[in-house]
Amino acid sequence: MPYSISQEDALKAYREMLLIRRFEERAAQLYGMGLIAGFCHLYIGQEAIVVGIQSLLKPQDTIVTAYRDHGHMLAAGMNPKGVMAELTGRIDGYSKGKGGSMHMFSREKNFFGGHGIVGAQVPIGTGLAFAHKYKEDGGVCITSMGDGASNQGQVYESYNMAALWKLPVVYVIENNHYGMGTSVERSSAGPNYYGRGQGWGIPGEKADGMELLEVVKAAKRAVDHARSGKGPYILELDTYRYRGHSMSDPAKYRPKEEVEQVKQGRDPIERFKAYMIKTLKISEDKIKIIDDEIKTIVAEAIEFSKTSPEPDPSELYTDVLKEGHAV
Amino acid sequence: MIPLRQDETPMTEPLTSMTVREALRDAMAEEMKRDETVFLMGEEVAEYNGAYKVSQGLLDAFGSKRVVDTPITEHGFAGLGVGAAFGGLRPIVEFMTFNFSMQAIDQIINSAAKTLYMSGGQMGCPIVFRGPNGAASRVGAQHSQCYASWYAHCPGLKVVSPYSSGDAKALLKAAIRDPNPVIFLENELLYGQTFDDVSDDPEHVLPIGKALVRREGKDVTLTAFSIMVGKALQAADLLAAQGIEAEVIDLRTIRPLDVETIVQSAMKTNRIVSIEESWPFAGIGSEIAALMMEHAFDYLDAPVLRVTGVDVPMPYAANLEHLALPQVENIVEAAKAVCYRS
Numbered sequence: 001m002p003y004s005i006s007q008e009d010a011l012k013a014y015r016e017m018l019l020i021r022r023f024e025e026r027a028a029q030l031y032g033m034g035l036i037a038g039f040c041h042l043y044i045g046q047e048a049i050v051v052g053i054q055s056l057l058k059p060q061d062t063i064v065t066a067y068r069d070h071g072h073m074l075a076a077g078m079n080p081k082g083v084m085a086e087l088t089g090r091i092d093g094y095s096k097g098k099g100g101s102m103h104m105f106s107r108e109k110n111f112f113g114g115h116g117i118v119g120a121q122v123p124i125g126t127g128l129a130f131a132h133k134y135k136e137d138g139g140v141c142i143t144s145m146g147d148g149a150s151n152q153g154q155v156y157e158s159y160n161m162a163a164l165w166k167l168p169v170v171y172v173i174e175n176n177h178y179g180m181g182t183s184v185e186r187s188s189a190g191p192n193y194y195g196r197g198q199g200w201g202i203p204g205e206k207a208d209g210m211e212l213l214e215v216v217k218a219a220k221r222a223v224d225h226a227r228s229g230k231g232p233y234i235l236e237l238d239t240y241r242y243r244g245h246s247m248s249d250p251a252k253y254r255p256k257e258e259v260e261q262v263k264q265g266r267d268p269i270e271r272f273k274a275y276m277i278k279t280l281k282i283s284e285d286k287i288k289i290i291d292d293e294i295k296t297i298v299a300e301a302i303e304f305s306k307t308s309p310e311p312d313p314s315e316l317y318t319d320v321l322k323e324g325h326a327v
Numbered sequence: 328m329i330p331l332r333q334d335e336t337p338m339t340e341p342l343t344s345m346t347v348r349e350a351l352r353d354a355m356a357e358e359m360k361r362d363e364t365v366f367l368m369g370e371e372v373a374e375y376n377g378a379y380k381v382s383q384g385l386l387d388a389f390g391s392k393r394v395v396d397t398p399i400t401e402h403g404f405a406g407l408g409v410g411a412a413f414g415g416l417r418p419i420v421e422f423m424t425f426n427f428s429m430q431a432i433d434q435i436i437n438s439a440a441k442t443l444y445m446s447g448g449q450m451g452c453p454i455v456f457r458g459p460n461g462a463a464s465r466v467g468a469q470h471s472q473c474y475a476s477w478y479a480h481c482p483g484l485k486v487v488s489p490y491s492s493g494d495a496k497a498l499l500k501a502a503i504r505d506p507n508p509v510i511f512l513e514n515e516l517l518y519g520q521t522f523d524d525v526s527d528d529p530e531h532v533l534p535i536g537k538a539l540v541r542r543e544g545k546d547v548t549l550t551a552f553s554i555m556v557g558k559a560l561q562a563a564d565l566l567a568a569q570g571i572e573a574e575v576i577d578l579r580t581i582r583p584l585d586v587e588t589i590v591q592s593a594m595k596t597n598r599i600v601s602i603e604e605s606w607p608f609a610g611i612g613s614e615i616a617a618l619m620m621e622h623a624f625d626y627l628d629a630p631v632l633r634v635t636g637v638d639v640p641m642p643y644a645a646n647l648e649h650l651a652l653p654q655v656e657n658i659v660e661a662a663k664a665v666c667y668r669s
Contacts, residue, residue, distance in 0.1 A: 099446060120406060157398070
């Protein structure tokens with residue numbers, strides 16, 4: 001790994017990646033138990049992306065993504081209890097149980113969702129970048145999408161406007177090789193997503209999304225570019241999701257060996273752990289302490305999500321419209 | 328100039344006469360002056376001064392940061408507007424006509440309207456989508472649709488559709504100040520009409536959700552919005568000559584609908600005719616008919632009748648287009664029918 005990181009930052013990154021991994025594993029269990037229902041898209045395998053990018057962000061920066069969003073929220077610093085309680089549909093969830101897995105938000109952490117319509121988050125993120133520029137707050141919007149969304153027409157409408165108006169937005173394409181069950185090869189003529197801004201003069205690059213420090217290195221170029229006023233940047237990160245598209249997907253469209261190969265050879269957490277031990281000389285004991293801490297945090301989140309009550313029936317009618325029309 | 332019954336809202340300034348087009352422009356200019364976060368975006372809104380000249384002079388007054396020409400990509404710029412609203416701005420997104428908003432309807436419904444609820448009240452999307460709605464003149468099926476019932480169907484949106492210049496100004500100002508997404512349906516044929524009911528007071532704002540009784544009558548109630556209000560008023564004149572006193576309600580807001588004003592009127596006249604230029608099926612008239620069943624059934628002396636556009640895509644030929652849209656004589660006929668007069 002050519003990029004350097006301090007022991008402290010490494011432990012922090014490891015901790016954040018592991019939190020996402022354990023959180024998602026337990027969410028899958030709760031789904032199996034019937035405590036979580038509906039759609040539930042897990043982030044397992046892609047952890048290095050959000051953790052790497054988040055490490056570069058400033059407080060005024062904004063984040064928006066699609067429905068595979070649990071990892072983004074945890075990386076953004078949202079409380080695992082609130083996220084898990086939303087998954088179980090309880091009042092203490094981030095959306096009072098009214099949003100679910102795909103629809104969570106945190107104004108406090110500048111996390112703008114959590115959007116269930118493939119590609120819809122891309123103009124929204126472009127609009128958040130528009131607001132950054134308009135307010136001159138120096139912020140950058142990280143707008144994430146998958147390889148599937150990358151073929152949506154509104155993505156290209158957004159690229160055009162972002163380039164035209166030099167908006168501070170980084171389009172992060174998390175290429176996990178499958179848009180639901182359709183592989184990149186079967187969905188995309190010309191699969192170099194990072195190069196698709198070329199017509200508008202938007203720079204792009206591809207990096208290994210399974211390697212934390214590679215993510216950080218590439219994302220730094222992207223974020224610096226956007227923050228400096230030069231306009232949008234497309235960052236494609238090569239990654240892999242270990243689970244199906246959602247909990248109801250047995251993922252029969254890909255061979256088991258393919259999944260195993262990635263798990264054995266490219267797992268972002270295992271790779272980073274090995275790097276910490278070998279290169280940074282961090283003791284296994286220190287790592288073990290983090291493992292235990294994360295287990296406790298996730299267990300507490302689960303307990304919280306089970307004991308938090310369902311929303312009161314009166315909540316059915318609230319939050320449809322905002323009060324206070326300023327006449 | 329069309330004389331109007333005065334609004335009951337007290338006004339401090341004398342009333343001015345101007346076109347609907349000018350009133351809409353003044354509303355935007357005043358609100359942009361009042362609030363730095365308000366900006367206008369859309370196709371041809373800046374350098375061209377608006378495809379229908381509604382934004383005339385705004386680029387000169389406010390500059391290109393706040394009056395933004397967009398590419399012809401409705402889905403993209405509507406979504407960008409939603410994101411900007413999430414990010415703390417108050418966008419006014421102009422659709423050159425609402426027909427093109429169908430390109431953007433996912434962003435309007437799924438992103439703008441639903442996010443407050445989906446976020447448990449955290450988010451909110453203060454945005455106005457505005458532009459001409461409904462039939463203009465001889466522009467065929469793809470440029471003549473009325474979207475009132477489409478958008479009014481959806482919780483999380485407000486839908487406003489004014490008739491006069493004064494209402495256009497005061498309601499657009501209300502829409503811009505509203506913390507929710509507002510669909511503001513204008514009418515191309517009304518843009519050039521002059522009304523003498525405009526307040527110069529920049530703080531004169533009408534509440535969204537309040538209808539206006541534009542003409543009082545005891546025999547039959549005519550409900551209408553936008554351009555159809557004019558036709559209803561003309562029909563009322565003709566009916567008066569035949570001894571039928573029609574009450575004309577200008578709905579002004581479609582969602583939330585001012586059910587109380589309609590019910591009060593129904594209790595007085597016992598007869599309701601709903602007028603809209605949109606198609607009949609699942610239209611605003613269908614909703615009013617259902618509401619009257621629920622709230623005024625015992626007061627009705629006749630079934631609620633709907634005068635609507637004909638249930639076909641809009642034809643181009645002049646004679647067919649005329650036949651496809653509600654005309655004054657259709658309203659007169661329906662009013663007489665519910666009064667059991669031939």
